Amino acid sequence: xxxxHPLRVFLVDDHRLFRAGVRAELGPEVEVVGEADEVAxxxxxxxxxxxxxxxVDVHMPDGGGRAVIDAVCRAHPDVRFLALSVSDxxxxxxxxIRAGARGYVTKTISGTELTRAIVRVADGDAVFSPRLAxxxxxxxxxxxxxxxxxxxxxxPELDQLxxxxxxxxxxxxxxxxxxxxxxxxxxxxxxxxxxxxxxLRKLQLSSRHQLTRWATERRLL
Amino acid sequence: MRRGTxxxxxxGVAVGLSARFGIDVTVVRLLFAVLTIGDASGFALYVLxxxxxxxxxxxxxxxxxxxxxxxxxxxxxxxxxxxxxxLLALDALGLSFVANLVWPVSFGAAGLVVVWRAASDEEKAFxxxxxxxxxxxxxxxxxxxxxxxxxxxxxxxxxxxxxxxxVATRHPTxxxxxxxxxxxxxxxxxxxxxxxxxxxxxRDLAVERRERVRTEERADMAxxxxxxxxxxxxxIQRSSxxxxxxxxxxxxxxxxxxxxxxxxxxxxxxxPSSVTxxxxxxxxxxxxxxxxxxxxxxxxxxxDCALDDGLRALLAAGxxxxxxxxxxxxxxxxxxxxxxxxxxxSLFVRDRGKGFDPGAVxxxxxxxxxxIRARMARHGGTADIRSDAGEGTEVELVMPRPESQ
Numbered sequence: 300x301x302x303x304h305p306l307r308v309f310l311v312d313d314h315r316l317f318r319a320g321v322r323a324e325l326g327p328e329v330e331v332v333g334e335a336d337e338v339a340x341x342x343x344x345x346x347x348x349x350x351x352x353x354x355v356d357v358h359m360p361d362g363g364g365r366a367v368i369d370a371v372c373r374a375h376p377d378v379r380f381l382a383l384s385v386s387d388x389x390x391x392x393x394x395x396i397r398a399g400a401r402g403y404v405t406k407t408i409s410g411t412e413l414t415r416a417i418v419r420v421a422d423g424d425a426v427f428s429p430r431l432a433x434x435x436x437x438x439x440x441x442x443x444x445x446x447x448x449x450x451x452x453x454x455p456e457l458d459q460l461x462x463x464x465x466x467x468x469x470x471x472x473x474x475x476x477x478x479x480x481x482x483x484x485x486x487x488x489x490x491x492x493x494x495x496x497x498x499l500r501k502l503q504l505s506s507r508h509q510l511t512r513w514a515t516e517r518r519l520l
Numbered sequence: 521m522r523r524g525t526x527x528x529x530x531x532g533v534a535v536g537l538s539a540r541f542g543i544d545v546t547v548v549r550l551l552f553a554v555l556t557i558g559d560a561s562g563f564a565l566y567v568l569x570x571x572x573x574x575x576x577x578x579x580x581x582x583x584x585x586x587x588x589x590x591x592x593x594x595x596x597x598x599x600x601x602x603x604x605x606x607l608l609a610l611d612a613l614g615l616s617f618v619a620n621l622v623w624p625v626s627f628g629a630a631g632l633v634v635v636w637r638a639a640s641d642e643e644k645a646f647x648x649x650x651x652x653x654x655x656x657x658x659x660x661x662x663x664x665x666x667x668x669x670x671x672x673x674x675x676x677x678x679x680x681x682x683x684x685x686x687v688a689t690r691h692p693t694x695x696x697x698x699x700x701x702x703x704x705x706x707x708x709x710x711x712x713x714x715x716x717x718x719x720x721x722x723r724d725l726a727v728e729r730r731e732r733v734r735t736e737e738r739a740d741m742a743x744x745x746x747x748x749x750x751x752x753x754x755x756i757q758r759s760s761x762x763x764x765x766x767x768x769x770x771x772x773x774x775x776x777x778x779x780x781x782x783x784x785x786x787x788x789x790x791x792p793s794s795v796t797x798x799x800x801x802x803x804x805x806x807x808x809x810x811x812x813x814x815x816x817x818x819x820x821x822x823x824d825c826a827l828d829d830g831l832r833a834l835l836a837a838g839x840x841x842x843x844x845x846x847x848x849x850x851x852x853x854x855x856x857x858x859x860x861x862x863x864x865x866s867l868f869v870r871d872r873g874k875g876f877d878p879g880a881v882x883x884x885x886x887x888x889x890x891x892i893r894a895r896m897a898r899h900g901g902t903a904d905i906r907s908d909a910g911e912g913t914e915v916e917l918v919m920p921r922p923e924s925q
Contacts (some may be wrong), residue, residue, distance in 0.1 A: 429818055
């Protein structure tokens with residue numbers, strides 16, 4: 300889907316072995332322009348090299364991926380982030396997305412799929428793994444009006460998923476790729492992508508306090 | 521003979537003595553009080569008894585434990601010498617009646633320090649409570665330990681000053697003010713000299729305690745990691761020629777570790793028979809299929825609810841579907857998605873394997889007809905199986921939920 304120069308990717312992960320593994324697995328569409336193993340160095344180098352996409356580990360000392368995203372997003376809004384993690388704690392996942400990452404994938408993802416996800420993020424789309432889709436469905440599940448705890452500033456534009464978005468997320472949670480979702484719902488892949496991006500926007504901007512509370516509570520389950 | 525734990529006032533010594541000799545506990549307490557007012561020997565005796573008589577339900581006395589802990593002895597001796605110095609100084613200043621308090625009080629206090637160090641955790645908790653609840657008139661709500669120490673220090677100074685004043689007024693000479701001032705100054709001097717040391721000792725104790733807690737935590741963690749992660753890594757090294765086995769081991773270990781880190785379930789404690797909710801049930805399916813077929817299962821659960829017969833049937837059918845996918849489809853992963861809605865629970869099992877034609881499967885293939893369709897139908901649910909050659913298979917199971925929920 301892309302022509303011309305390969306995508307410039309930056310790796311932030313405190314595990315050298317993992318960085319080496321990712322480097323080796325990424326396809327030719329992608330060129331690694333740098334890597335860092337700690338938050339401060341990452342912020343500095345990303346500012347210098349201005350990559351298209353930063354692959355960032357959720358869990359690192361000194362604030363983790365969130366700290367990197369927070370610092371870089373403000374100065375360079377064009378740099379896009381894809382979060383990588385072995386952790387499935389909802390709190391962490393929702394946390395990096397709300398900080399500004401455009402997607403979340405687990406580290407067990409294959410090289411081909413990772414490359415595809417990077418391209419997608421670089422194009423400004425969102426990358427939802429089945430698990431992230433599940434988290435979002437869960438977080439937006441309870442209808443706040445009927446749950447009794449309706450936030451004072453409830454904004455239906457931001458604090459609720461449309462039935463179509465819900466359908467798309469369900470299919471992703473069931474293991475469907477975007478292309479398969481599109482075929483299943485008889486819509487174009489582009490439309491699927493725009494639905495997912497809309498959900499990502501809601502996830503980032505919604506002031507639903509249930510979102511935070513849900514993520515915290517879920518951890519205790 | 522044991523110190524009592526039922527309704528003790530401080531250390532349970534009086535309760536223990538009364539139980540042993542059949543004397544009313546109040547009489548024993550009065551005896552200690554009278555002896556203490558006399559020359560403080562009651563106090564020292566009490567502490568001594570506290571040290572050598574084991575607590576109810578414990579085998580070793582505090583003294584025995586303390587002898588194994590050199591630091592406790594050192595701390596006790598330090599306290600005794602400091603107090604001894606203070607009392608001797610007061611004596612030298614002419615407060616002669618203090619002299620016969622020197623030894624009992626010094627040893628009593630030293631004993632108390634040893635008691636605190638070597639007491640069992642339960643006893644410490646009880647003592648803590650006693651100290652915190654001790655009523656101090658005029659100072660409400662001072663419940664922190666630091667406030668307590670401050671209170672005691674100020675109290676001691678005031679009492680000493682008062683005593684000095686009292687004794688001095690008995691002297692015919694007009695040196696009242698002088699005597700009181702000098703007593704106060706001496707006490708203040710001791711505080712200035714020994715205060716920092718006492719503080720350092722106290723801080724040392726706190727640090728040492730934190731350190732001990734940390735060491736214990738580290739030991740627990742090391743044990744857990746050894747039992748799980750290190751064992752698995754060893755197994756993986758030995759079976760490195762078999763990628764499927766390596767995947768299976770790694771996934772099983774990952775699941776266990778995740779349960780430990782995020783759900784606070786100690787490794788190895790998961791018991792499939794104790795499943796009570798849908799999410800746990802799905803975790804069991806994931807676990808079993810990965811264990812027996814070496815195919816990773818990606819499971820996503822939205823919402824959760826308690827299991828009833830219908831949902832158990834749903835899980836059993838889902839398990840069958842997942843096993844089929846892992847065993848026959850040739851897919852590298854199996855996706856399981858469960859969602860709890862107010863009116864129904866649905867479970868999807870999907871693979872991207874070779875697929876089959878559901879219509880072409882002969883009726884004697886009992887797996888699908890019995891284990892999945894019939895099982896769901898018996899409980900009022902439905903099963904829908906979609907498969908295309910080359911496109912993979914998806915099994916959709918839906919179980920309605922009873923009205924009451």
